[in-house]
Amino acid sequence: MRITFVLPYADLSGGVRVVAIHARKLQEKGHHVEVISFPRKRPPLKARVKHFLKHLRPYPFLSQGPTHLESMEVPWTIMERPGPLKDEDLPEADVLVLTWWETVEWTRGLSLSRGVPCHFVQAYEIFGGPKEKVDEVLSLPTFKITVSKWLEELLEKRFSPPGLALVPNSVDLERFRVPPRGKQELPTAGVMYSTTPNKGCDLAFAAFEEARRRDPRLRLVSFGHPESPREPPLPEGATYFSEPAQEEIPGIYASCDVWIFPGRNEGFGLPILEAMACRTPVVATPAGAAPEILQDGRGVLVPQDDPKAMAEGILRVTSMEEEAWKELSGKAREFTESYTWDDASRLFERALEEALSLASSSH
Incomplete structure (x- = not known):
């Protein structure tokens, strides 16, 4: 198949990582794959002024920064501007994989010579545009x-x-590989930092503070893209890693006894699998794929927006006896090994074939 992926932009987000892996895997299977992305939209003047007044530094705008695509060795083109595309902007293809709601809009006028459109839905994207x-x-x-x-x-x-196909994400088992271990000398929780409300960092921090009131030894580790997190502020004494190198991230997961996934509106939740691959048990809200990943005692699910319940979940893991914790840690890694990116790629390939078959039968 000739397959074109269309991204709104290419960065270090989990969604872009998933697209990059699928593109590489399909190319390895012998398909002709290309990726198209767009430069980031420049924020409006009002947003840039507001950012400067709040942080006393210019808005950190880059039309193209680091991206997971750089290491994938897949043909990749950055368009000059975001917006509607014409046939001449894209190569001929069998399937056109659209990865964001706006990319569907931007390609609605294209002929089928650019590929049968297939919408890859990684989230309910009302956080990134008007719901209607x-x-x-x-x-x-x-x-x-x-x-x-x-x-x-x-x-x-x-x-x-x-037509609809379910293709769950996997995790890079070689990259996120650490040796078996015991609990930390001091109980340690971790969370990925984000300023986006749907990621729920405020909930995670409130839960951590509640848990620390009951166990003052508890430490917090976090990493993310902001240089110096301000809103929501990190709890006092937290260790923060700003934009760590990709190879450093498994060590951050492995430095924790429990990983917190506090999402409110998530499509999947890659940090759950990344932490589990690094043998770190997870406490999560029922957002994204957390319910199916953590079922059967593979982790701890807590109600949405309930910091006290999340604190209970954190302490439930950190207070485990050593052997019980090691068993849960091993079970987490074992689950991630049961479904690989090769498995996911086979399902994705089958879904694209189904989309093509459906399109040919309707014409």
Whole structure:
């Protein structure tokens, strides 16, 4: 197959990592794969002024910064500007994989010579655009691929796509590999830092403070993209790693006894699998794929937006006896080994073939 992926922009986000891995895996299978992305939209003047007044430094705008695509050795083109595309902007293809609601809009006028459109839904993207516009795009009769059961159910019940495939994400088992270990000398929790409200860092920090009131030895480790987190502020005494190198991240996960996943609106939640691959048990809200990943005692699920319940979950893991913790740690790693990116790639390839078959039968 000739396959073109269209990204809104290419960065170090989990969603871009997933696209980059699928593109590389499909290329390794002998398919002709290309990736198209766009420069980031420059923030409006009002947003840049507000940022400067709050942080006393210019808005850190880069039209193209570091991205997971750089290491994948897949043909990649950055368009000059975001917005609607014409046939001449894209190569001929069999399938056009659209990875964000706006990329669906930008390609609606293209001929089928640029590929049968297939919408890769990694989240319910109302956090990135007007709900009515996102819903309008999801209502279009395009074949859809998604990454978690809750998104599959949402798409089936509300948007009735002509075809729908579930392709859960995996994790790079070689990159996120650490030796078996015991608990830390001081109980340690970790969380990925984000200023985006749907990521729930405020919930994680409130839960940590509640847990620390009951166990003053508890430490917090965090990493993320902001140089110096301000909103929400890190708890006092927390250790923060700003934009760590990719090879340093497994060590951060492995320095913790428990990893907190506090999401409110998540498509999947790659940090859950990354932490588990690094043998770190997870306490999570039922966001993204957390319910199916952590079922059968593979981790701890807590109610949404309940810091006291999350604190209980944190302490439940950190207070485990050494052997019980090691058993949970091993179970976490074992689960990640049961479904690989090769498995995910086979499902993705099958979904693209299904989209092509459906399109040919309807013409």
